[in-house]
Amino acid sequence: MQQSKNPGEDRQSEASPPDYIMSLENVTKRFPGVLALDNCRFDLYPGEVHALMGENGAGKSTLMKVLAGVYPKDSGEIRIAGQLVEIPTPRAAQALGIGIIHQELNLMNHLTAAQNIFIGREPRGRFGMFLDEDALNRKTRDIFERMRLDLDPATLVSELTVAKQQMVEIAKALSFDSRVLIMDEPTAALNNAEIEDLFRIIRQLQSHGVGIIYISHKMDELRQISNRVTVMRDGQYIATVPTATTSMETVIGMMVGRQLDNSGAQAPDTSGNxxxxxxxxxxxxxxxxxxxxxxxxxxxxxxxxxxxxxxxxxxxxxxxxxxxxxxxxxxxxxxxxxxxxxxxxxxxIGYLSEDRKHFGLATGLDVKTNVAMSSMNRFLTQGLFLDQAAIRDTAQGYVRQLSIKTPSVDQPVRLLSGGNQQKIVIAKWLLRDCDILFFDEPTRGIDIGAKSEIYKLLNTLAEQGKAIVMISSELPxxxxxxxxxxxxxxxxxxxxxxxxxxxxxxxxxxxxxxxxxxxxxxx
Structure with missing residues (x-):
């Protein structure tokens, strides 16, 4: 696939100030016990695909949620088309032409595609009392035609594939006349044909001057679709580099800040085991x-x-x-x-589901409870009471063993990155001491650094005599x-x-x- 020209390259060589469609400068965001963003920066040109990369927990999603009005920033500046702005709410972001498509799609299955796109903004008929479904579908059809998307606006979202649901999310963002579109892991659940279709839509948006922020861990995708790459690590800005002239090894080195263990299975002869x-x-x-x-x-x-x-x-x-x-x-x-x-x-037998948030974790509970969840009987005293001190000590042991990044074992799991959530699921089954483990898509949505750690862990478990079934869609x-x-x-x-x-x-x-x-x- 041909690499598109970097819209920002020529501008950067000119003497005039950069004509960014959006820029963030010195943005800082704190949560209790965590400095999530530390003086971060990011900028975007019209018609550019600017990739944002970093390990899980690097601060990528937090930075984008600040831009999208989900989180208020503690300090720093946000400019849209050169104008200093405040973005206190998602509605304010939409009014400024900023749209976000989250990794976990935010659609209502019982409504049609058109109803999802214009929910709360539906056209009304005479006297403003009744919804005008015909006008609703017509407006949606106009957007779909601009996207060259063959989809009936009256189709229920529950009847659509994940790929088509993602297209509905994009159409929803475009319905606000978005100039900046944030895509968070947009291809995580798509097959190759669907990814090609998504890339076609992205290039079409580029041609109309929409700037796209693209968060992904898939190096091959970024090489195909992005113009520049910005790397974050531990809540800090590291560097921005042109995609076409930067090796992925260089990007990975900036992401992890350490040497990765690239050794895989040594294929020992287990036929006699x-x-x-x-x-x-x-x-x-x-x-x-x-x-x-x-x-x-x-x-x-x-x-x-x-x-x-x-x-x-x-x-x-x-x-x-x-x-x-x-x-x-x-x-x-x-x-x-x-x-x-x-x-x-x-x-x-233990099973680590591909959908860790729905089937592997109780995301509203803390780290220590999730680790101990499948082994609670072992922490009972007198058959009635839970030994909270033992649960805490055990959880802290697995946090150290698996290098889980969390302020404490009392942190709610929903506040941790995907890679750290996956490690907690692994800790749960290690505590249970299962001999047979099914790992279903163990590294889906996880960055290159966390993948390396999980690969090493799987090899260690096998060396210890655990029997592992690994289901993966990634052939390498x-x-x-x-x-x-x-x-x-x-x-x-x-x-x-x-x-x-x-x-x-x-x-x-x-x-x-x-x-x-x-x-x-x-x-």
């Missing part, structure tokens, strides 16, 4: 079709495949989260009955970490690859192999 988990003939409707596999002690078994292949469904079925129609599960050679997650945990991750790789397509296992023979090409070939050309998996 004890089989700790066997799954035979697993069936569940159209989602899981005759799936059989084994997992050995000390092994990282990768599950690869395209979205919808059935990988998560297999993990949920083994963990007892979904009922199965047929099949057997054996743990340490003994057939077991797993009808609920409680049964799975009792047999030493699967290839780097797995001792063996199983590939799924349309609910079936279509092939097995050793670490030595696996490649992205072979995995993709198996991931697109339909039922009529199914390869029988090795025992």
């Amino acid at each position: 004890e089989i700790v988990l066997q799954v035979k003939g697993l069936q569940r409707g159209a989602f899981i079709k005759d799936v059989s596999f084994s997992l050995r002690k000390g092994e990282i078994l990768g599950f690869a495949g395209l979205m919808g292949a059935g990988r998560t469904e297999v993990a949920r079925a083994v963990f007892g989260a979904d009922r199965i129609d047929a099949g057997e599960i054996l743990v340490h050679g003994a057939k077991v009955s797993i009808r609920s997650p409680k049964d799975a945990v009792a047999h030493g 991750e699967v290839l780097r970490m797995s001792h063996r790789i199983l590939v799924m397509c349309e609910g079936r296992i279509t092939g097995e690859l050793s670490a030595a023979e696996a490649s992205q090409e072979k995995i993709m070939q198996l991931a697109t192999q339909r039922d009529d050309t199914r390869v029988v998996q090795a025992a």
Whole structure:
């Protein structure tokens, strides 16, 4: 894909002052016990895609929430088109032409696309008493046509794919005549075709002079779509560099401020190790079709495949989260009955869901409670009372062991970054001391530095004898970490690859192999 020209390059060489569409200078923001932003700066030209990068907890989202009026700044300056402004509320940001599309979409499923876009601003008919649905849909259709988006405004949001819902969020921002559009991890849940469609919309917005702030951890995307990259670390501004002439290794070095451990799995021979988990003939409707596999002690078994292949469904079925129609599960050679997650945990099986906020954490509770959540019985005294001191000491131990960045174990989990939230989920299952762990998309939405730490942790767990199933949509991750790789397509296992023979090409070939050309998996 051709790299677009940096709209800011020529301007920066001129003697006249920069014609930023938006600029932040010396912005500081404090929360109780945390200096989230420390004299940060950021600027944006019209028609530019300016990437914002940094590890989880670096302050990226906080800085953007200050710009979007979600958080008030403690000090510093914000200028729009050169004019000094205050942005006390999201409504004030919208009035200034600033739109934000959060990583977690903010739409109401029971309303139509048009109703979501103009909620609170609906056109009304005669006497202003009744909503004018025809005018509402017409205005929405006009925006969709400008975006070259084929979507019926009257469609319920609940019926749309995640990609289409994201387009509705973009249309909502454009309905405010946004000049600045903030996108926070916009491709986290999109496939390649949907990402291409999003990039087409972004380039179209660029051509109309909209400035786009693009937050992402995906280096290949930033190379394709961005003009400049600003790096933050520990709440501070580090540098701004042109994308076209800066290596990603340089950007990563600025992000983490340390040498990364890039060693992956060394693919030891685990073929002689004890089989700790066997799954035979697993069936569940159209989602899981005759799936059989084994997992050995000390092994990282990768599950690869395209979205919808059935990988998560297999993990949920083994963990007892979904009922199965047929099949057997054996743990340490003994057939077991797993009808609920409680049964799975009792047999030493843990599951780290891809949706950690909904299924892995109680985000309204603090760190120590989340760590201890799956092992509360062990902290009971006299069978009645929780030993809060023991819970605190245990949680503090895992905070140190996993390098969890938190002011204290009393911090609500919702205030931590995605990478640190993921580490808390891992701590919960480590405390439970499960022998078999399913990691479903363990590094989704996590920066390069936190990924490196989680890779190292997975290898350490395997070395300690834990048996790990790792489900990932990132092929380099699967290839780097797995001792063996199983590939799924349309609910079936279509092939097995050793670490030595696996490649992205072979995995993709198996991931697109339909039922009529199914390869029988090795025992």
